[in-house]
Amino acid sequence: PPLGxxxxxxxxxxxxxxxxxxxxxxxxVGRDLHLRPSHPIGIIRSKIQEYFASLSxxxxxxxxxxxxxxxxxxxxxxxxxxxxxPDHPGRAPSDxxxxxxxxxxxxxxxxxxxxxxxxxxxxxxxxxxxYRRDEIDAxxxxxxxxxxxxxLMGPESMIGADGLNDEQWLHxxxxxxxxxxxKATLEGLMDHLFGPTEKRWNDDFFPFTQPSYELEIxxxxxxxxxxxxxxxxxxVLHLSNRSDRRGxxxxxxxxxxxxxxxxxxxxRLFWTEDERFHRQFxxxxxxxxxxxxxxxxVFKDIAFWTNDERTTNQDDFVENDFFDLVRSTAGDxxxxxELIDSFTHPKTGRSSRCYRISYRSMDRxxxxxxxxxxxxKVRDETATLGCELR
Ligand code: PHE
Numbered sequence: 166p167p168l169g170x171x172x173x174x175x176x177x178x179x180x181x182x183x184x185x186x187x188x189x190x191x192x193x194v195g196r197d198l199h200l201r202p203s204h205p206i207g208i209i210r211s212k213i214q215e216y217f218a219s220l221s222x223x224x225x226x227x228x229x230x231x232x233x234x235x236x237x238x239x240x241x242x243x244x245x246x247x248x249x250x251p252d253h254p255g256r257a258p259s260d261x262x263x264x265x266x267x268x269x270x271x272x273x274x275x276x277x278x279x280x281x282x283x284x285x286x287x288x289x290x291x292x293x294x295x296y297r298r299d300e301i302d303a304x305x306x307x308x309x310x311x312x313x314x315x316x317l318m319g320p321e322s323m324i325g326a327d328g329l330n331d332e333q334w335l336h337x338x339x340x341x342x343x344x345x346x347x348k349a350t351l352e353g354l355m356d357h358l359f360g361p362t363e364k365r366w367n368d369d370f371f372p373f374t375q376p377s378y379e380l381e382i383x384x385x386x387x388x389x390x391x392x393x394x395x396x397x398x399x400x401v402l403h404l405s406n407r408s409d410r411r412g413x414x415x416x417x418x419x420x421x422x423x424x425x426x427x428x429x430x431x432x433r434l435f436w437t438e439d440e441r442f443h444r445q446f447x448x449x450x451x452x453x454x455x456x457x458x459x460x461x462x463v464f465k466d467i468a469f470w471t472n473d474e475r476t477t478n479q480d481d482f483v484e485n486d487f488f489d490l491v492r493s494t495a496g497d498x499x500x501x502x503e504l505i506d507s508f509t510h511p512k513t514g515r516s517s518r519c520y521r522i523s524y525r526s527m528d529r530x531x532x533x534x535x536x537x538x539x540x541x542k543v544r545d546e547t548a549t550l551g552c553e554l555r
Pocket of ligand 1: 272274275393415416417
């Protein structure tokens with residue numbers, strides 16, 4: 166059974182009308198892959214921390230490490246403190262796992278920025294598991310890990326920065342100094358992880374930084390985004406009672422880096438308990454992952470109407486609800502869910518979707534009977550979304 170091994174803490178499954186956390190998701194919380202010294206996620210985390218520790222001898226910045234915060238945070242921490250507006254799509258229940266209407270599984274480690282700033286820490290790294298409702302394939306999983314970094318510059322960093330409008334701030338020497346420090350720090354981090362590597366900066370947007378950038382590195386003949394960052398928005402500092410200072414912040418995804426560095430082809434492997442995976446990794450070492458035999462996939466299609474004739478055409482189907490439902494039923498045996506057909510009937514206005522579900526175990530051969538059983542359950546459950554099976 167996909168969920169059997171892990172106890173599901175009931176606090177994630179509160180019977181609150183806003184709660185959309187599935188047992189599958191709840192079973193992932195608390196696995197703490199980033200704290201396992203010889204797990205690829207833990208190895209990358211240590212490498213990053215090692216780099217920041219080495220900086221402290223050069224310029225006296227000591228980064229405090231936070232790695233054990235509760236992944237359940239308030240909407241205030243995750244969004245409001247970071248100036249993310251109430252109507253931002255990332256806050257919608259179709260994208261975020263809510264415990265209640267005001268508490269949720271953090272969608273990024275930035276959710277902890279304000280509390281640490283408020284408590285007076287000037288530089289820190291904050292690592293943890295984050296959760297986002299998303300599609301399912303070899304590079305997307307609804308849980309992953311991030312490392313956040315924050316550094317406030319000395320009080321002199323804002324001598325001329327008070328009372329500037331946005332445009333003036335962007336061009337001020339204070340802002341440019343912080344930006345230069347941010348970029349040099351992160352370029353150094355990439356070289357520490359990858360060896361000298363080609364990089365480029367693109368403008369980006371986050372409500373909590375201004376200006377904002379993304380960093381890409383050139384890997385396998387393509388540019389890959391590895392992190393988002395920027396100069397912390399004045400208002401974020403103000404809300405944390407740190408108006409006297411300015412600084413930078415970044416957030417990077419550990420899975421993305423680990424997949425490149427260890428050549429791990431599928432994001433679900435990070436969550437396996439298979440010894441053939443774990444025995445390949447040792448604390449402090451980056452080695453190339455050797456794929457063990459891949460077992461064959463089993464494909465099953467499911468087609469359904471998402472609205473009916475009587476309510477004429479109003480369609481409330483939320484694709485992420487369907488993805489979560491499939492995962493809750495079949496767990497990590499689901500490798501991929503693809504929309505292979507969709508159309509709207511010209512006369513009745515009814516909409517139909519057909520998805521192909523690929524089932525595959527990374528550890529064993531699946532039998533057709535077992536998957537038929539799961540597929541029947543998926544079909545039954547889909548009917549509870551208000552869809553009519555075809
Ligand atoms: N929290 C952002 C994300 O998850 C990344 C980020 C962190 C951007 C800090 C700017 C500053 O995409």
